[in-house]
Amino acid sequence: MLVSTVELFHRAKRAGHLGIKGTEGLSLDWQAVIARKDDIVARWSKGKNAAPAKLGIPVLTGHGKFAGPNEVTVDGRNYSAGKFVIATGSKPARPSIPGAELGITSDELIHLTEQPKHLVIVGGGFIGLEFGFALAAAGSNVTILQSGPQIGAALDDEIRDILLESAKQAGIIISTNVKVKSIGADKTVQAEINGRGEVFSADQVLLATGRPSNVAPLDPQVAGIELDRGAVKVNEYLQSVSAPHVFAVGDAAGKHQHSPVAWYEGPIAAHNALKGNQRRTDFSVFPSAIFTIPAIGQVGLTEKQALSQGLKIKVSKLAYDNNPAAGVRDETEGMVKVVYDEATDKILGVHVIGAHAEDIVQIAAVAIRGGLTKSQVGSMHYVFPTIGGAIFDTMAS
Numbered sequence: 001m002l003v004s005t006v007e008l009f010h011r012a013k014r015a016g017h018l019g020i021k022g023t024e025g026l027s028l029d030w031q032a033v034i035a036r037k038d039d040i041v042a043r044w045s046k047g048k049n050a051a052p053a054k055l056g057i058p059v060l061t062g063h064g065k066f067a068g069p070n071e072v073t074v075d076g077r078n079y080s081a082g083k084f085v086i087a088t089g090s091k092p093a094r095p096s097i098p099g100a101e102l103g104i105t106s107d108e109l110i111h112l113t114e115q116p117k118h119l120v121i122v123g124g125g126f127i128g129l130e131f132g133f134a135l136a137a138a139g140s141n142v143t144i145l146q147s148g149p150q151i152g153a154a155l156d157d158e159i160r161d162i163l164l165e166s167a168k169q170a171g172i173i174i175s176t177n178v179k180v181k182s183i184g185a186d187k188t189v190q191a192e193i194n195g196r197g198e199v200f201s202a203d204q205v206l207l208a209t210g211r212p213s214n215v216a217p218l219d220p221q222v223a224g225i226e227l228d229r230g231a232v233k234v235n236e237y238l239q240s241v242s243a244p245h246v247f248a249v250g251d252a253a254g255k256h257q258h259s260p261v262a263w264y265e266g267p268i269a270a271h272n273a274l275k276g277n278q279r280r281t282d283f284s285v286f287p288s289a290i291f292t293i294p295a296i297g298q299v300g301l302t303e304k305q306a307l308s309q310g311l312k313i314k315v316s317k318l319a320y321d322n323n324p325a326a327g328v329r330d331e332t333e334g335m336v337k338v339v340y341d342e343a344t345d346k347i348l349g350v351h352v353i354g355a356h357a358e359d360i361v362q363i364a365a366v367a368i369r370g371g372l373t374k375s376q377v378g379s380m381h382y383v384f385p386t387i388g389g390a391i392f393d394t395m396a397s
C-alpha cells in the first residue's frame with residue numbers, strides 16, 4: 001500500500017515532460033498515507049475476522065501455548081484437542097548490538113506518524129530494499145547497510161545491476177560488507193567496513209535483518225515439536241516430523257515468507273489434520289516479487305543457478321525501452337530475461353525488473369507450470385500495447 005502510493009507520487013512528480021502541469025509543487029502527506037493504510041487494513045481485518053463466525057467456528061482471543069502434547073492454554077484457560085495447526089507467523093529479529101532497542105522494525109515503521117528525514121536501513125534483503133525504495137520515493141534520504149557482499153542475494157545478477165542503477169538514480173546509498181557495531185542515543189550508526197570505522201547519521205534506523213518464525217513462545221518442546229531454525233520442522237504434508245498430531249503453515253513452517261504461501265498451506269494442513277495425509281505441498285513453480293521501484297518479479301532458475309546445475313541453457317533478454325506500452329507510459333526502465341533449455345527449449349526461469357514485473361512473472365509461472373517452450377510462448381497472440389506483451393516479445397525468436 002505504502003509502495004503503491006509513493007510510486008504514484010514518484011511518477012506524478014516526473015510527469016512534467018508528459019505535458020502535465022503543476023508537478024513541481026507536489027508533496028506527500030505522510031500522515032494521510034499512513035491513515036489510509038490503517039483504514040484499509042482495518043476494513044480487510046474486519047472482513048477476515050467475521051469469516052470464522054459465519055462458518056460456526058469459535059475464535060478464542062489471547063496468547064496460546066502448549067501445556068501438554070494435546071493441551072493448550074490461552075491466557076490461563078485450558079483446551080484439549082487431537083490435532084493442532086500452528087500458524088503463529090514470524091517476528092522481526094533485532095541484532096544483538098548495543099543500542100538495537102533504539103532502532104525500529106518494519107512492524108513499527110508502518111505506524112510512524114512522522115516521515116524519517118534520513119533513514120538508515122540495516123539489512124539489504126527484500127524488506128530493507130522495499131522500504132528503502134519506498135521511503136526514497138517519498139522524499140527521505142536513505143542509506144542501506146548490507147552485511148554481505150551484495151544486496152538481494154537471490155536475484156539474477158543482471159537484474160541486480162539494474163536495481164543498483166535505479167537505487168543510484170533514487171539517491172539511495174548502498175554500502176556492502178558492513179558490520180554494524182552499535183546504534184547511539186542520537187540514532188547514529190557506528191559500523192565497520194573492510195576494517196575501517198564508519199559513522200552513519202539518521203533520525204530513524206530500520207532493522208531489516210530477517211523475520212524468524214514465531215514458534216518458540218508456544219513452548220513447542222512441551223508437545224515434542226522439533227524446530228528447524230526456529231520454524232516447525234514439517235514434511236511435505238505440513239506435518240511436524242516429531243509430533244504427528246501437529247501441523248504448521250505459513251511463516252511458522254518457515255518455507256517461504258509470503259502471504260499466498262500461508263493461504264495455500266492453511267487448507268492443505270487442515271485437510272491433512274482432519275482426513276489423514278492426502279495432500280502434499282508443491283513448490284516446484286514458485287513466483288515471487290520484490291516491490292522496489294521498479295519492482296522485481298522472478299520465477300524458476302537464474303542463469304547462474306542453471307549453469308551451476310550443469311544445464312546447457314540459452315538466455316533471451318528484452319529491455320523495456322523496446323516495449324511500445326512502456327514507452328507510451330514513460331516506464332522504460334527495466335528488462336525481461338528468460339532462461340531456457342538449449343536442447344528442449346523449455347523455459348527454466350524468468351526474471352523481470354520494471355513496471356508490472358510482479359504481474360508479468362505470473363504469466364511466466366503459468367507457462368513454466370504448463371511445461372511450455374520458449375517458442376510456444378513466443379508465438380502466442382497477445383494484447384497490444386501492453387507492458388505484459390514484453391514477455392511474449394522476449395520469447396519470440
Ligand SMILES: Cc1cc2nc3c(=O)[nH]c(=O)nc-3n(C[C@H](O)[C@H](O)[C@H](O)COP(=O)(O)OP(=O)(O)OC[C@H]3O[C@@H](n4cnc5c(N)ncnc54)[C@H](O)[C@@H]3O)c2cc1C
Pocket residue numbers: 062063064065087088089090106107127211214217218249250251252256257258259260262291
Ligand atoms: C514488511 C513486510 C512486507 C511484506 N510484504 C509481503 C508482500 O508484498 N507479499 C507477500 O506475499 N508477503 C509479504 N510479507 C510476508 C507476509 O506478510 C507473511 O509471509 C504472511 O503474513 C505470513 O502469514 P502467517 O499466517 O504465517 O502469519 P501472520 O500473518 O503473521 O499471522 C500470525 C498470527 O498469529 C498470531 N499469533 C502469534 N502468536 C500467537 C500465540 N501464541 N497465540 C495466538 N495467536 C498468536 C498473530 O497475532 C497473528 O495474527 C511481508 C512481510 C513483512 C513483514
